[in-house]
Amino acid sequence: MASNAISSxxxxxxxxxxxxxxxxxxRAIFVDHGFDGARMQxxxxxxxxxxxxxxxYYDSKAELMLAVLQQFWDGLTREAEGVMASVQVTDFFGRLEALARYHLNTVIVNADFINLTFALRRNNSExxxxxxxxxxxVAVFDRLFLRGQDRGELRxxxxxxxxxxxxxGSLEYSARSIEMTIDADRTAREQEPVVHQMxxxxxxxxxxxxxxVAGDDPSVVQLSSKLDRLSEKFDxxxxxxx
Amino acid sequence: MASNAISSxxxxxxxxxxxxxxxxxxRAIFVDHGFDGARMQxxxxxxxxxxxxxxxYYDSKAELMLAVLQQFWDGLTREAEGVMASVQVTDFFGRLEALARYHLNTVIVNADFINLTFALRRNNSExxxxxxxxxxxVAVFDRLFLRGQDRGELRxxxxxxxxxxxxxGSLEYSARSIEMTIDADRTAREQEPVVHQMxxxxxxxxxxxxxxVAGDDPSVVQLSSKLDRLSEKFDxxxxxxx
DNA sequence: AAGGCTAATTGAATAGCATTCGATATTGTC
DNA sequence: GACAATATCGAATGCTATTCAATTAGCCTT
Structure with missing residues (x-):
């Protein structure tokens, strides 16, 4: 019995x-050769x-790649959560900065994988x-924003x-844009200004x-609810x- | 000679x-079936x-698709330039709004093509x-921004x-994000607030x-977009x- | 307008690759 | 150690993009 359990x-x-x-x-072959370039052999x-x-183990080449991507994105998500958990500052904007820095860097460093992610989108299920x-x-981002609002730091x-x-979206596109300027030195240098800008x-x-707080202005609140009622009547x- | 030239x-x-x-x-087959699903036959x-x-006419399936995409993006660029040329307002922010509206709508409507664009990225040359x-x-956007700065409307x-x-980047990702919420009705409705927000x-x-400037106050912005939506429904x- | 030259067109043959499958090896059970 | 169940293998299969030898259409010359 015991040996049974152990051996299984x-x-x-x-x-x-x-x-x-x-x-x-x-993972290695896909990153080196892309999806089509990779040979199962x-x-x-x-x-x-x-x-x-x-x-x-995997039903098809596409599923194999999906598994690779799954692992990659899970890793990203875990890392992002790790950054949020470990960052010392507790104020919203400090944490936002940490997340922005992590994200921008990650997207640039892993551009290969991110390209692969979109390259796989051949049919709707993918x-x-x-x-x-x-x-x-992105849910990591959402949680941070929600918390910022709870703490009254976000409007x-x-x-x-x-x-x-x-x-x-800004960070993702900035990453692509920075990456287009190939030059690796500048790539590193351009990241901080983008983070601070954001x-x-x-x-x-x-x-x-x-x-x-702007949203509290009673006259605005009143106007807004009047509008809502009008809109309902209209509908x-x-x-x-x- | 003349007939020669004419016939050629x-x-x-x-x-x-x-x-x-x-x-x-x-174009028709690629949009319907995606790159892999499309049969040359x-x-x-x-x-x-x-x-x-x-x-x-084309060296390979990939080049054929590239030609399709080329045509698509050229069309987008021309249309965006058309919007910039035809818009009545001359102030920077008015034009920015027109471009934002055009772009957001375009990206949502043509999500298929945009997916195809990235799906083709199988190797570095693509x-x-x-x-x-x-x-x-994006150069269309750059020109607008440059002009805004020349006119002293941008810092x-x-x-x-x-x-x-x-x-x-914000608009592109917002488009993806809006599109994820499938519901076509809401898709149309969510666009205006995003444009105004931007x-x-x-x-x-x-x-x-x-x-x-009035636009500074987000609650007013929100009211404004509610009014716009109501106005659209009214129209x-x-x-x-x- | 007939003949000859060139360029365009065709679809059957080819070749590349993911995927399948029958045969073989390994593992687990008694 | 023998039997059953699983896992592994790589040659055979099947599907498609792509090539190519044969055919056709277009054009020019006389």
């Missing part, structure tokens, strides 16, 4: 190790196994999978998803004004007309 | 027409020609080609490429300071009523 345990461990070996080989050889064996990776990662009336899209922008535009009328 | 002219025209027919067929059949003939498409398109000390990256952000952060209803 070691068997499982062995399979899991082999799975990791395959993933590792696939080469991946198999690198993993030290037969070609057919891969297929008892598009939605790569979306899920991204969504999971109460800021639309969180808009702010998050601006933050994330933080300053968020501070001035989304930061809660010290003193009066009702439109509906009644067909 | 018509011959050329004929070839060009055939090229357009192939491109047209390819199907494209050929749709264009009403033999399979091999395509290869006397990455750089798709970068060139983008660069060319003299704003780093143009940073501002442009923030503008472009313009307000640019006004407050990159605009040359001149007293206080739609009015139109429907004749």
């Amino acid at each position: 345990e070691t068997q499982r461990a062995k399979l899991e190790r082999k799975e990791r070996v395959i993933l590792e080989a696939a 080469v991946i198999a050889r690198r993993a030290g196994i037969g070609e057919g064996t891969i297929y008892s 598009v939605s999978v790569s979306r899920d990776h991204l969504r999971h990662y 109460a009336d800021a639309v969180l998803w808009q702010a998050r899209d601006i933050f994330y 933080v300053a922008l968020f501070r001035s535009h989304f930061g809660a004004a010290q003193g009066t 009702a009328l439109a509906k009644r007309l067909g | 002219e018509t011959q050329r025209a004929k070839l060009e027409r055939k090229e357009r027919v192939i491109l047209e067929a390819a 199907v494209i050929a059949r749709r264009a009403g020609i033999g399979e091999g003939t395509i290869y006397s 990455v750089s080609v798709s970068r060139d498409h983008l660069r060319h398109y 003299a000390d704003a780093v143009l490429w940073q501002a442009r990256d923030i503008f472009y 313009v307000a952000l640019f006004r407050s952060h990159f605009g040359a300071a001149q007293g206080t 739609a209803l009015a139109k429907r009523l004749g």
Whole structure:
């Protein structure tokens, strides 16, 4: 019995190790050659196994790559969470800065992987999978923003998803843009200004004004609810007309 | 001589027409089936020609798709330039708003093509080609920003490429983000607030300071966008009523 | 307008590669 | 140690982009 359990345990461990070996080989070959350039035969050889064996672990080349990407994005998400957990400062803008710095650097350093992520999007199911990776990662940003609002450091009336899209999208595109200028030296140098620019922008535009909070202005609140009521009446009328 | 020149002219025209027919067929099939799903045979059949003939116009499937994308991005760039040329307002922020609106809508409507653009990036040369498409398109944004600075409406000390990256990147990611929420109705409705948010952000952060500008206050911005949405609904209803 | 030259077109043959599958080896159980 | 169940292997398969030898259409000369 005991030996039974142990041996099946070691068997499982062995399979899991082999799975990791395959993933590792696939990662290397995909990054070097891209999806199309990668040959299953080469991946198999690198993993030290037969070609057919891969297929008892992954259904297809695309799924293999998906697994590689899954691992990559999970790693990113975990790292981002690690940055949030370990950063010393507790104020929102300090943490925002740390996340911006981490993210920008990561996106630049791992440009290969990020390209691969989008290169895989050949059919709709793959598009939605790569979306899920991204969504999971971006959730780290969402949590930070939510917390900033709870702590009263972000304007109460800021639309969180808009702010998050601006933050994330700006950094991602800045990374691409920086990366286009090839020159590795400058690449390193350009990152800090972008990080500071973003933080300053968020501070001035989304930061809660010290003193009066804009969203609290009673006349504005009143106007807003009047508008909402009008809009509802309008919808009702439109509906009644067909 | 004359007949010679004319007939070779018509011959050329004929070839060009055939090229357009192939491109047209390819566009349709690629959009419907994605790059991998598209069969050269199907494209050929749709264009009403033999399979091999395509290869006397384009060297490979990838080049064919590149040509399709080239045409797409050229169209976008031309349209964006058209928007800039035709917009009535001359002030920077008015034009920025027009471009933001055009861009956001375009990216959402043509999500298929934009996915295809990145899906093609299988090897480095294709990455750089798709970068060139983008660069060319983004140049429209650069020109607007440069002009805004010349007119003294953008801070003299704003780093143009940073501002442009923030503008472009935010909108592109917002588009992806909006598009993720599938619901077509909301998709249309969410666009205006994003446009206004961006313009307000640019006004407050990159605009040359001149007293206080209404656009600074986000709650007012929000009210304004609510009003705009209501106004749009009103127009739609009015139109429907004749 | 007939003949000859060139360029364009065709679709059957080729070749590259992911995937399958029957045969073989390994592992676990009694 | 023998039997069953699993895992592994790599040659055979099948699917497609791409090539190519044969055919056709266009154009020019006389």
